[in-house]
Amino acid sequence: MNLLLVDDHAIVRDGLKRLIASRFAYDMHEAADGREALAVLRRQPIDLVILDLNLPGLGGVELLRRIVQTSRARVLVFSMHAEPIYVSRAIEAGAAGYISKNIAPDELLTAVQRVASGGRYVEQEIAQSLAVGGAAPGVGQLTSRELEIMRLLGQGRSLAEIADAVGLGYKTVANTLTQMKAKLGVARTADLVRMAVEAGVS
Numbered sequence: 001m002n003l004l005l006v007d008d009h010a011i012v013r014d015g016l017k018r019l020i021a022s023r024f025a026y027d028m029h030e031a032a033d034g035r036e037a038l039a040v041l042r043r044q045p046i047d048l049v050i051l052d053l054n055l056p057g058l059g060g061v062e063l064l065r066r067i068v069q070t071s072r073a074r075v076l077v078f079s080m081h082a083e084p085i086y087v088s089r090a091i092e093a094g095a096a097g098y099i100s101k102n103i104a105p106d107e108l109l110t111a112v113q114r115v116a117s118g119g120r121y122v123e124q125e126i127a128q129s130l131a132v133g134g135a136a137p138g139v140g141q142l143t144s145r146e147l148e149i150m151r152l153l154g155q156g157r158s159l160a161e162i163a164d165a166v167g168l169g170y171k172t173v174a175n176t177l178t179q180m181k182a183k184l185g186v187a188r189t190a191d192l193v194r195m196a197v198e199a200g201v202s
Helices: 010-020 033-041 061-070 084-093 105-116 124-132 144-154 159-166 170-184 190-197
Strands: 004-006 026-029 049-052 076-081 097-100
Touching: 004 010, 004 061, 004 076, 010 026, 010 105, 010 144, 026 097, 033 049, 033 061, 049 105, 061 076, 061 144, 061 170, 076 105, 076 124, 084 097, 097 105, 097 124, 144 159, 144 190, 159 190, 170 190
Parallel strands: 004 026, 004 049, 049 076, 076 097
Antiparallel strands: none
């Protein structure tokens, strides 16, 4: 079993490797960003990818889509975000499982085993949230790119900072904001910021 860990924090990758090696005899590989991950996938067959969504450069959801489209690897998302909207986006993009970085070690190992063996797994606490609340009304219709822009807005980033963070031009981000307002039925950028906070995506 070939496993690829994709996270931009070396200490997180090291901790995951130690934990997984305590139970499974997997051949483990690492990548700090999307570019490195795709390079590993081109070099050799990978069976399971454990993927952080918050990556520099190529976004985690876009990387997830590429992995699913171009390889046989199954993807288990390992994210700091536990909100239903992120889970829904990842599953729609092709993830076989979703766990948060607050997960207990034993449940993480269960998730790894389940997804590696061809099954699906969503962290129990997150699954309960999905069943009870689901995504915030309206926000669920946003694309992954729009959701990322909304998250950055909720953090107080300027349009120039957002454009740099997502790798788009300033005008493209401004036009995307206009489209988001139309989708969500609001008139001001401040309303988008409020909705980001209310939806828990900031």
